[in-house]
Each structure stands twice: as C-alpha cells, then as structure tokens.
Amino acid sequence: MKRNWEALVLRAMGGRTFRLTVRGTESVGGSYQRLHLDDGGLLAECGVHPTMWVRLWFDNEGRSHQRAYTLVDPDAAAGRFSLEFALHDGCAARWASAAQVGDTIEATVQGSAFRLPDPAPRHLYLVGDAASLPAVNSLLDAAADIPATVWVEYAHDGERALPTRDRAGHEINWVPRRDDGRHLVDTVRAALPAGADDAHYWVACEAASTRDLTRHLRRTLGVGRHQLTALGYWSAR
Ligand SMILES: Cc1cc2nc3c(=O)[nH]c(=O)nc-3n(C[C@H](O)[C@H](O)[C@H](O)COP(=O)(O)OP(=O)(O)OC[C@H]3O[C@@H](n4cnc5c(N)ncnc54)[C@H](O)[C@@H]3O)c2cc1C
Numbered sequence: 001m002k003r004n005w006e007a008l009v010l011r012a013m014g015g016r017t018f019r020l021t022v023r024g025t026e027s028v029g030g031s032y033q034r035l036h037l038d039d040g041g042l043l044a045e046c047g048v049h050p051t052m053w054v055r056l057w058f059d060n061e062g063r064s065h066q067r068a069y070t071l072v073d074p075d076a077a078a079g080r081f082s083l084e085f086a087l088h089d090g091c092a093a094r095w096a097s098a099a100q101v102g103d104t105i106e107a108t109v110q111g112s113a114f115r116l117p118d119p120a121p122r123h124l125y126l127v128g129d130a131a132s133l134p135a136v137n138s139l140l141d142a143a144a145d146i147p148a149t150v151w152v153e154y155a156h157d158g159e160r161a162l163p164t165r166d167r168a169g170h171e172i173n174w175v176p177r178r179d180d181g182r183h184l185v186d187t188v189r190a191a192l193p194a195g196a197d198d199a200h201y202w203v204a205c206e207a208a209s210t211r212d213l214t215r216h217l218r219r220t221l222g223v224g225r226h227q228l229t230a231l232g233y234w235s236a237r
Pocket residue numbers: 053065067068069070071083084085086087088089090091092093094130131132134135231232233234235236237
C-alpha cells in the first residue's frame with residue numbers, strides 16, 4: 001500500500017507504528033463488529049489511558065486510508081485489546097466486517113492524550129454516538145464513582161446493541177438521530193444545566209454537532225477551556 005504524506009508527518013511528530021493481528025471476530029447485534037487483537041507491543045511501549053485511540057491504516061484500492069479507533073479493554077500484560085467498529089458504508093467499516101483471524105493491520109499511536117482532571121470533577125457530562133460509545137464506555141469505567149449524565153445519539157435501533165458500562169450515578173439518555181443531528185444538539189442544549197466550575201464536559205459525535213455543542217458550552221454557558229474535551233468523531237457527507 002502506498003503511504004502518503006500523513007504517515008511521514010505523523011512519524012516526524014513522534015508517532016509510533018505497530019502491527020496488530022486479528023485473534024477473533026464477533027458481530028454485535030449486526031451493527032458493530034468487535035475485533036480481538038494482539039497488540040504487536042503497542043501497550044507495553046505506549047501505556048494506556050481512558051478513550052485512548054489509534055490511527056489504523058486501511059488499504060483503499062492501493063491508497064492508504066487512515067481512520068481513528070478506540071481501544072476496548074486493553075490488557076497490557078497479555079498485549080491484547082479489542083476494537084468495536086460501528087458499521088456504515090466506509091472503508092474502515094468494510095475492512096472490519098470482512099476481517100478474519102490472522103489478518104494484520106498497522107496502527108500508529110499519535111495524538112491520543114486524555115486524562116481525567118485531577119482533582120476529579122463532581123459531575124461528568126458526556127455526549128456521544130455509535131462511533132464514540134467505546135470511548136464513552138472507557139470513561140464510565142474510569143469514572144465509576146463520578147456522577148455522569150450521558151447522551152448517546154443512535155441512527156437506528158441496532159446501534160443500541162453495544163452494552164453501556166453505566167453504574168449507579170450514571171444516567172444514559174438515548175437520542176434518535178434526526179434532522180442531521182439537530183435533534184441531539186437541541187436535546188442536549190435544553191437539558192444541560194448552567195456551567196459549573198467543578199464539572200467536566202466531553203463531546204464526541206458527528207463533526208457539525210460537536211462544533212455546535214462546543215460553541216454552546218463555551219459561549220452560552222461560559223464553560224472554561226480546561227473543562228471541555230471535544231472532538232468530532234466523523235463527518236456526515
Ligand atoms: C478519536 C476517534 C476515535 C474513534 N473511535 C471509533 C471507534 O472506536 N469505533 C467506531 O466505530 N468509530 C470510531 N471513530 C469514528 C471513525 O474513525 C469514523 O467513523 C471513520 O470515518 C470511519 O471510517 P470509514 O473509512 O469507515 O468511513 P469514511 O470513509 O470516513 O466515510 C464513508 C461514509 O461513511 C460515513 N460515515 C463515516 N463514519 C460514520 C459513522 N460513524 N456513522 C455513520 N456514517 C459514517 C461518512 O459520512 C461517509 O459518507 C473514532 C473517531 C475518532 C476521531
């Protein structure tokens with residue numbers, strides 16, 4: 001596969017690349033494909049943090065195609081983790097659907113760096129969707145004792161197949177995707193209380209919705225930059 005300028009830039013920025021090997025595959029409700037992987041030494045070298053993601057390099061008719069995916073249940077001692085692919089018509093999703101035991105793929109670690117604030121926030125507000133549900137779950141695991149309000153947008157019922165890892169004090173609100181994401185933005189905006197200094201906000205959904213919610217949090221609610229983590233996880237095209 002021909003590597004492009006992205007690979008060179010990432011390497012210049014200190015990105016480290018590993019070869020992952022598929023150990024097992026699992027369909028989750030027909031809407032997600034979960035792959036179990038050997039990590040090629042990735043966890044031992046790079047460590048792990050909640051929401052940690054890697055850049056996978058797919059072959060798209062001879063051209064390299066890089067997309068981000070979130071580590072699920074990383075086990076550094078065993079050198080293994082899983083990945084959960086929300087399925088849609090895309091190169092990464094197609095690769096995951098067809099993956100077989102023994103297949104390999106390269107993963108570059110560069111750019112993933114989330115930490116829960118210290119001291120711990122008194123409340124977490126999380127906004128995600130099918131693509132960021134693995135990251136939401138890793139946050140709920142890491143913040144098991146912190147009260148959290150979560151909104152998860154779903155495009156169809158199958159996207160509710162991935163189990164959520166909520167505990168007592170975590171409230172999950174499922175929101176159907178309507179009006180190109182406008183319904184999620186309106187629902188979250190109407191429900192969010194006034195900004196509090198001891199809360200943390202984490203937003204990762206479709207790019208335009210993420211932008212709208214970020215603007216609302218910063219400009220309308222006055223949420224401080226350090227209290228907000230926001231990243232568009234995919235773009236509607
Ligand atoms: C930090 C980070 C972590 C991520 N972790 C995960 C993860 O763990 N699991 C996961 O499933 N995704 C995750 N994503 C999202 C994933 O990288 C994107 O969905 C990506 O665009 C998929 O690539 P593709 O080649 O399949 O489709 P693309 O070539 O990017 O797009 C093809 C078509 O599919 C549409 N599309 C792309 N993604 C979606 C989607 N999620 N839902 C509906 N339509 C879509 C596009 O609008 C386009 O029309 C993550 C993204 C980021 C930034």
